[in-house]
Amino acid sequence: MADLFSNTSTFDDSRKPKSGEAELQEFLMVEKQKAQFNAQIHEFNDFCWDKCMDKPGSKLDSRTETCLNNCVDRFIDVSLLITNRFAQLLQKSAGGM
């Protein structure tokens, strides 16, 4: 599980020399983002596991891999769709007033 706790690749981790205060602020921002990213993965993995996993075998079969990949992407699609539609509904009801 080497890459489990080092999702650093996604985030800009370059540390330029800065004042102590600014450096600390930026450090906390980056760590917070990483923590949010991790929390999101725990959540995805939680329900995608339930959706995709049959009996755990000696390795992840390709069907399960595809299912997990699709599960993440479709969940984000649904989240975007609902967010957009909800925004439209809000706009409509605000426009009607």
Added chain:
Amino acid sequence: MAMDSLPSGNLSGIQKDELMEQVQQQIAVANAQELLTKMTEKCFKKCIQKPGTSLDSSEQKCVAMCMDRYMDAWNLVSKAYSNRLQRERNRL
């Protein structure tokens, strides 16, 4: 996290490094705990159909395998999510 109330002006360089290391360590521990909790719950559900008087060897084997697969799935989901984030970022 109350970021603006940190008295970082009074921290020496070494104290600051220690603080940052502590923060990273605590996050790593919390992450591991979350994984452990989830894995235990999921693998108990998958592998123990009817709890008997002891964990028999087939149950133990199932739990071990389930653990490994859960971590595989975690890494795969992590990759899928960061790929998607990348794609969404490129679309902007």
